[in-house]
Amino acid sequence: MDGTLTGVAERRLTAVLATRLAEEPVVVLNGPRTVGKSTLLRRLGHRLGRPVIDCDDPAVRAAVRNDPNRFVDGAQPVLIDEYQHVPEVLDAIKAELNRDLRPGRYVLAGSTRYSTLPQAGQALTGRVDVLPVLPLSQGEIDGVREGFVHNLLGGADPAAEMPASTTHRDDYARRATSGGLPVALRRPAGSSRSRWFANYVNLILERDVIELSRVRQRDMLPRLLRQLAAQSGQVLNVAAAAQAIGLEKSSAENYVKLLEAVFLMSRLPAWGTTLGSRVGRAPKVHLVDSGVAAWLLNLTPAKIAQGDPVALTEYGRLLETFAVGEILKQVSWWEAPVTTGHFRASTGNEVDLVLERDDGQVIAFEIKAGSRVHREDLRGLQTLKDRLGSRLATAIVLYTGTHAYEHEGVTVLPLDRLWN
Numbered sequence: 001m002d003g004t005l006t007g008v009a010e011r012r013l014t015a016v017l018a019t020r021l022a023e024e025p026v027v028v029l030n031g032p033r034t035v036g037k038s039t040l041l042r043r044l045g046h047r048l049g050r051p052v053i054d055c056d057d058p059a060v061r062a063a064v065r066n067d068p069n070r071f072v073d074g075a076q077p078v079l080i081d082e083y084q085h086v087p088e089v090l091d092a093i094k095a096e097l098n099r100d101l102r103p104g105r106y107v108l109a110g111s112t113r114y115s116t117l118p119q120a121g122q123a124l125t126g127r128v129d130v131l132p133v134l135p136l137s138q139g140e141i142d143g144v145r146e147g148f149v150h151n152l153l154g155g156a157d158p159a160a161e162m163p164a165s166t167t168h169r170d171d172y173a174r175r176a177t178s179g180g181l182p183v184a185l186r187r188p189a190g191s192s193r194s195r196w197f198a199n200y201v202n203l204i205l206e207r208d209v210i211e212l213s214r215v216r217q218r219d220m221l222p223r224l225l226r227q228l229a230a231q232s233g234q235v236l237n238v239a240a241a242a243q244a245i246g247l248e249k250s251s252a253e254n255y256v257k258l259l260e261a262v263f264l265m266s267r268l269p270a271w272g273t274t275l276g277s278r279v280g281r282a283p284k285v286h287l288v289d290s291g292v293a294a295w296l297l298n299l300t301p302a303k304i305a306q307g308d309p310v311a312l313t314e315y316g317r318l319l320e321t322f323a324v325g326e327i328l329k330q331v332s333w334w335e336a337p338v339t340t341g342h343f344r345a346s347t348g349n350e351v352d353l354v355l356e357r358d359d360g361q362v363i364a365f366e367i368k369a370g371s372r373v374h375r376e377d378l379r380g381l382q383t384l385k386d387r388l389g390s391r392l393a394t395a396i397v398l399y400t401g402t403h404a405y406e407h408e409g410v411t412v413l414p415l416d417r418l419w420n
Contacts, residue, residue: 019335032288033262040109076104091123112262112263135329229287238252339356
């Protein structure tokens, strides 16, 4: 893989969308800008012979705002792109659903988290299914249909015989620093892609964030985002990020919520064996796209290859964000509920990602950037195993080495098993 995408990637979400449309009156495609929501919507419209109402177009936006009822009435399904620009349309949809709750009536796409829109909480509660549209997975980029996480959730043995990995450390670095945003991947790696990331982040901060809320200190937003990129893969520490850039903690907390609302970052909640332990511990922060994170950190494959200790530390955290993102993408295609989080014991032992199925069985992942796994790398998984007993269905370490093996009840796998 040279890090460049050609053609249009086939999205696994297409089949999920078709299923949800047959069951739910409203489906919301929710995810970052340029992630492929509009493409999904246009393809659906082409298949069903329905137009897409694009509220990113100022003229269309004004028309919808002037008479939202006109646009939500008529032949179904109604397809509306970037609906968050005209949130009043949700009230018009609610009125329609009061008369007719048939499935497949509306598909909305938006680049702002549905839960953060003021009208969203009360307008369509119980009538909408929010479908996350995340950056392209490595399988989607390569044209490979991944089944690894689905197999685990279905109870498969992760240690099934497979040939040794042929993925080189440099390839992992290219993948992690490239991310999964389709438009970025169509740019050649280097200065062209870097300019795109700069324009992308600037567009979101200057347009989408400001549209959501009045921000008194706009110049602080990019600085805060860089601090969060430096924390990616770690427990979120808003106070430290605020202090580093000279921003009040209360303002920083509000700005973090805005950055989360526009899908630049996300929180991975704490997971524990009791509700109290889940609520009482801090979340981890991950940037939604590892390519954006790498650009903010000025982290390139060449810099990683040089072996500078600071760059390698940042790369270790970036690779965790990359791997967690790949797993969560596959989780988003799974039909049954899955609870996700990170585990951290009072002793400091931690597990990077925990998946809990609806039957209570748990799958745990630890991610390592090294090509060797040491005994101390297993401490978090062993602590979790001691607490859960038979509830821990599978404990996995993903690393950049080549061989799969079992070690003290933990399955050690090459990271590329996620998509190969």
